[in-house]
Amino acid sequence: MAKRDYYEVLGITKNASEEEIKKAYRKLAIKFHPDKNPDDKSAEDKFKEAAEAYEILSHQEKRQRYNQYGHAGVGGASGGGHGHGGMNMDDIFSQFGDIFGGGFGFGGGNGGSRGGRRVTRGSNLRVKVKLTLKEIANGAEKKIKVNKFVGCKTCSGSGAKNGQFDTCKQCNGSGVVTRVQQTILGAMQTQTTCNVCSGEGRIVKDKCNTCNGDGIVREEEVITINMPAGVAEGMQLSMSGKGNAAPRGGINGDLLIVIEEEEHPDLKREGNHLIYSLNISFPDAAIGTSVEIPTIDAKAKIKIEPGTQSGKVLRLKGKGLPDVNSYGKGDLLVEISVFTPTTLSADEKKTLEQLKSSKNFIPNPNKKEKGFFERMKDYFE
DSSP states (O other): OOOOOHHHHHTOOTTOOHHHHHHHHHHHHHHHOTTTSTTOHHHHHHHHHHHHHHHHHTSHHHHHHHHHHTTHHHHGGGTSOSOTTTOOHHHHHHHSHHHHOGGGOSTTOSTTOTTSSOOOBOOOEEEEEEEOHHHHHHOEEEEEEEEEEEEOTTTTTSOBGGGOEEEOTTTTTSSEEEEEEEETTEEEEEEEEOTTTTTSSEEESSBOTTTTTSSEEEEEEEEEEEEOTTOOTTOEEEETTOSOOOTTTOBOOOEEEEEEEOOOSSOEEETTEEEEEEEEEHHHHHHOEEEEEEOSSSEEEEEEOTTOOTTOEEEETTOSOBOTTSOOBOOEEEEEEEEOOSOOOHHHHHHHHHHHTSGGGSOOTTOOOOOHHHHHHHHHO
């Protein structure tokens, strides 16, 4: 099932401000909150969908990529991205606790996690992936080897030998320390993350020997990336949860994939169009001929009409690159240049001297030819 437009999900316009995005999300989060709609799968899905939309649109860089490339720019590489079925409640409450604030009124508890303890998040990883024009045109499956932090298998990522923990005595397991200060306005209550357990609410009893209590170890992992067709140089895709693992069972970071295009020996890219420069001889331009030219997948035969002028552009419809948002395909534009020889034999000179006097070889001074950029502009507009 195709994902809905994130702006449509939150009911806002594309030029909505940060405050409007936050307000729209909070309204939906309250409406579809699971504590308000117990055992309602539809409400839970809408709650997750709104959280996913807010995650992208509240982040300036992700919003920019989404505006430019759609869903492919923020989740297409994984073959499904977050998906509102891919975010669990711990993700949402740990990432967007500031939205719920303490006055949310449901079972959300302390601003970051439903049980009050802080949930840590692993850092994102960024990799560059090179693609040929053929891979960009058709989409590609790439396998990359990444050195990153993963959950310790010995302790299942908990950091504790035998999975045993002690409740933090500083915060009594809440993960936060509450302080009350007397001011001229009365008692002021503040909450801060517990500095003893770093907000986890518990302390490892005996550290795991493999990870020394961190719950993570560094390993190489082979990750399969399904690249969507139509991506472009500099575009950044993301794979949710494929970044570094977080200490002691937190939420994994994301893997960010930056696209690099390998230069094609014959074709140049201009948006979704491809440009090929074809040199033909003067006789071929005058008499006409057929020539083979390269395309992304193979070769194509094109006809050069008699009297073809240097600078003429031929269009091969649909032989360019697909749009990353599935809005059709570009074209292959063939820019023709008539080759002028720099050295001539005596016989060739004699023949050309004879042709000079023919009216067919005298250029029309009243006919003005467009320059290259003017001609190409006609095709790109």
